[in-house]
Amino acid sequence: MDKQPHMFHHALRIRQEACIGCSRCMRVCPTEALRVTGGKATLHPGLCVDCGECFNVCPSRAVVVEDDDITQIFNYKHRILLIPAIFFAQFQEKLTLEEINSVLYEIGFTELCTVEQGVDLLVDEINKYIDTFEGSKPVISSFCPAVIRLIQVRFPVFADQILRLLPPLEVTAQYYRGDYARHGVPLDDVGIFYVTPCAAKIAAIKAPVGGYVSPINGVINMTQLYNKVFLAYKQKRNDSEHCSLVHSSLSKTGIQWATTGGEASHIRGRSLAIDSMPNVIDFLERLENEEITGVDYLELRACDMSCCGGILVQSNRFLVKERLDQLAKDLPDKHPLDESFRETCSGCIPMDKIEPRAMVKYHSDINIALERMEESRRLRRLLPNIDCGACGAPSCEALADDIVCGRASLDNCLLIHAHEADPATIEQIWGKKRFNK
């Protein structure tokens, strides 16, 4: 792989010692960022968008999420945990909110806060933003970091259309950081942690876009925390009272924000919700061709069923969604801290424009790029076009591109070898016109 001029922080890593080179990850990667070489999968950092499709399909747990160790919370006197509503919904009705919170305090957190508290404020801000927005529409939600990265890499033309307001997580993080500051607590004493349902959120916190630095100090893996809570609960029933602060209440809008349609249903005008990576890519392609027009707002989420289907969510995504809907029924329309959020956070929501990071595919000189593209097309006529992946590239087209860029050779195509050795058998399966089209 070519060395890219810029390296990007990624929250996904392939453990070489565990990788069995099965190529499953390579086949599902929406940006073709993976290749198999020397029996191991390798990741092209410039193309990866941290969506986690590879994590989902890896049979040997070689793809790992780069989270922070939970013990580092003890570096801080005040240990605040920001919890997305999804986390609670995983436990179904087996554990009450009080029981979950009680275990979380026991683990060592001093204050628990739901992430979606700032949502009521954000809804109004987004609607105001869209009403006064003068650029091309649709405005695209800034919620899902994997989608933002996908746009930067594959759809740079839409980078300008990404909503320049922070997602709820960052609004809530700012609120609590500000709250401690107002109470005169030294900032070094305050550790803000987030329990994440996916890898993309980790990348977004460690390497934020839009000229922003996140006040979040560490990110905890949701799978690990789920297991810890469940285990602790099973080992001993804890009914001791805790007098620490719990801001676990949410509004109806807030609790459903991370589900599909949670945003779009509150935005004025024509607003659509699209989930799962293949659907998002297909929709953006059509939007780019101007086959789809007249949309004001797009809620795009990388995971199927949005965050309910996050790669670190333990429970079934349909059950998580069901539970969130159930819980929403008894919730108020506005969050109790809504007024306080409006007073303190309205000014800190805007962020800068997000810059595209389009990748050079063939060459930055268009003359060389054209030559290589033509050569790649010629090669594709020799290749079988069945995208078997046995060459270590995700498709015949990807192999042809790798060859013209000097990263692979035509010898990598095993089917060509097999055809040379025994044309009859290969043609019996794949027909006579498979090679040399």
Place this chain on the structure above:
Amino acid sequence: MAGTASSQVKRALKQLGVDASVIKRVVVALYEAEVNIVAHAYKGIITADIDPERVFLRLVDEGPGIEDIEKAMTPGFSTASQEVREMGFGAGMGLPNISRNADVLNIHSIPGKGTTLEITILIK
């Protein structure tokens, strides 16, 4: 299907690293022209020639041809039926839209035989 050619050309231009605003003009012009072929003609051949300076699109169709090119270039002029308009097509913006996005546009048409469109869009 209308949109196939413009998708392919768009893909190639993106891979070549052509400026996004140029790609957009190519895609819009080509898509409109494709729709015209699908809507009016019996068959058509689309070729796209890309070199470092420009994209040259040639669309040759066998179809009813255009009676009055000047009229067809007028925004809002349409031969579409009410039915087609209700489906969201035939607003009379096809050729004007192509013209707006092209650096050079040539139309040759023989009524009853067919139409040839040549669209040039400069890359730099």
